[in-house]
Amino acid sequence: MIKAYKIKLNPNNKQRTQLEHSAGVARWAYNWALEQKKKHYEETGKTISQGDLRKHLTKLKQTDDYQWLFQFSNNITKQAIKDSDEAFKRFFKGQAKYPRFKSKRKSKWSFYNDNHKVKLSDTHIRLEKIGWVRFAETGFLSNEFRPLAYRISRYGLHWYVSITVERPDSSDYSTPVNEPIGIDLGIKTLATVSHGKIYTNINKKNQVRKIEKRLRRLQRQVSRKYEMNKEERRYRKTCNIIKIENEMTRLRTRLNHIRTDYIHKMTSEIVRTKPSHIVIEDLNVRGMMKNKHLSDHVSKCHFYEIRKQLTYKTEQLGISLVVADRWYPSSKTCCECGVIDKTLKLSDRKMKCKCGSRIDRDLNASINLSRLAV
Numbered sequence: 001m002i003k004a005y006k007i008k009l010n011p012n013n014k015q016r017t018q019l020e021h022s023a024g025v026a027r028w029a030y031n032w033a034l035e036q037k038k039k040h041y042e043e044t045g046k047t048i049s050q051g052d053l054r055k056h057l058t059k060l061k062q063t064d065d066y067q068w069l070f071q072f073s074n075n076i077t078k079q080a081i082k083d084s085d086e087a088f089k090r091f092f093k094g095q096a097k098y099p100r101f102k103s104k105r106k107s108k109w110s111f112y113n114d115n116h117k118v119k120l121s122d123t124h125i126r127l128e129k130i131g132w133v134r135f136a137e138t139g140f141l142s143n144e145f146r147p148l149a150y151r152i153s154r155y156g157l158h159w160y161v162s163i164t165v166e167r168p169d170s171s172d173y174s175t176p177v178n179e180p181i182g183i184d185l186g187i188k189t190l191a192t193v194s195h196g197k198i199y200t201n202i203n204k205k206n207q208v209r210k211i212e213k214r215l216r217r218l219q220r221q222v223s224r225k226y227e228m229n230k231e232e233r234r235y236r237k238t239c240n241i242i243k244i245e246n247e248m249t250r251l252r253t254r255l256n257h258i259r260t261d262y263i264h265k266m267t268s269e270i271v272r273t274k275p276s277h278i279v280i281e282d283l284n285v286r287g288m289m290k291n292k293h294l295s296d297h298v299s300k301c302h303f304y305e306i307r308k309q310l311t312y313k314t315e316q317l318g319i320s321l322v323v324a325d326r327w328y329p330s331s332k333t334c335c336e337c338g339v340i341d342k343t344l345k346l347s348d349r350k351m352k353c354k355c356g357s358r359i360d361r362d363l364n365a366s367i368n369l370s371r372l373a374v
């Protein structure tokens with residue numbers, strides 16, 4: 001079984017700079033590969049392979065202008081080139097948009113380290129050309145794990161290493177047998193499960209609201225300070241601005257943790273009931289994001305994350321995950337008699353059918369979903 005662990009790192013200041021530079025090299029190599037691919041395609045009409053790109057880069061390294069690349073692990077550029085290749089492949093398969101250049105501000109800061117070069121101790125990890133970096137938390141890794149890949153990335157202000165490991169299959173996983181489950185996802189109620197359990201939207205809870213309120217206030221503060229320190233139409237960062245911005249990053253990370261944590265608890269609880277299969281809707285998240293009134297709520301619900309977690313958690317337990325067609329009328333079908341009520345509006349919170357059945361809209365949808373693959 002393949003599993004991934006994410007462990008927080010405690011780098012010293014020098015290492016922190018090295019980590020930042022390494023992520024910069026990965027970004028540079030990714031963009032460089034993208035550029036080469038584009039150029040090559042425009043000139044020859046053919047795609048250029050990963051292998052050729054790597055050879056090209058090795059030659060480039062011999063020139064004076066690119067000597068600096070020797071300060072970094074070979075694997076960083078190698079994997080970045082591979083990533084750009086994957087991005088193109090996904091584009092040609094129609095799974096993603098045309099690959100874009102990674103920007104320093106918007107893209108995630110991360111890089112890879114080669115399996116063979118990394119060493120682990122109980123308290124430290126040795127990264128190539130950086131050295132032994134201390135773990136902030138210990139006790140996760142045991143010797144029975146066989147590490148397959150290492151990815152180092154920054155979330156908020158902190159650095160983490162994700163270790164993909166192969167773990168011996170546990171024997172306590174019996175074949176799932178229980179009733180299938182349907183899950184209706186939404187913004188009002190995050191998830192309604194066909195056996196009746198409801199997961200409220202965590203963004204409506206006080207803890208989250210308070211942090212969001214504080215973030216909004218800091219945002220106003222920081223823009224006021226930017227205005228105040230404006231010089232000849234140029235914005236300048238002051239120590240105070242940096243301080244507030246760091247606090248904002250800390251709060252955003254915290255919010256992200258609260259939301260992801262909640263989803264982890266929810267998805268684990270759902271798969272733990274061991275249904276024979278789970279049916280979810282294929283939500284049109286990208287379409288919903290285009291709607292100005294919805295986009296903010298939708299992004300806070302982390303629908304992609306829910307699906308991602310359900311996908312690997314069901315896989316681990318041998319439960320099949322069925323994704324219902326986007327146009328399947330799960331809300332409009334009466335779960336008692338099967339008649340489709342085309343007049344049901346989004347504002348109707350209850351499904352009232354002519355057969356006499358009255359049921360909560362989301363619960364009705366989740367019951368219909370649970371029956372889909374049967």
Ligand SMILES: [Zn+2]
Pocket residue numbers: 334335336337338339353354355356357
């Ligand atoms: Zn009915």
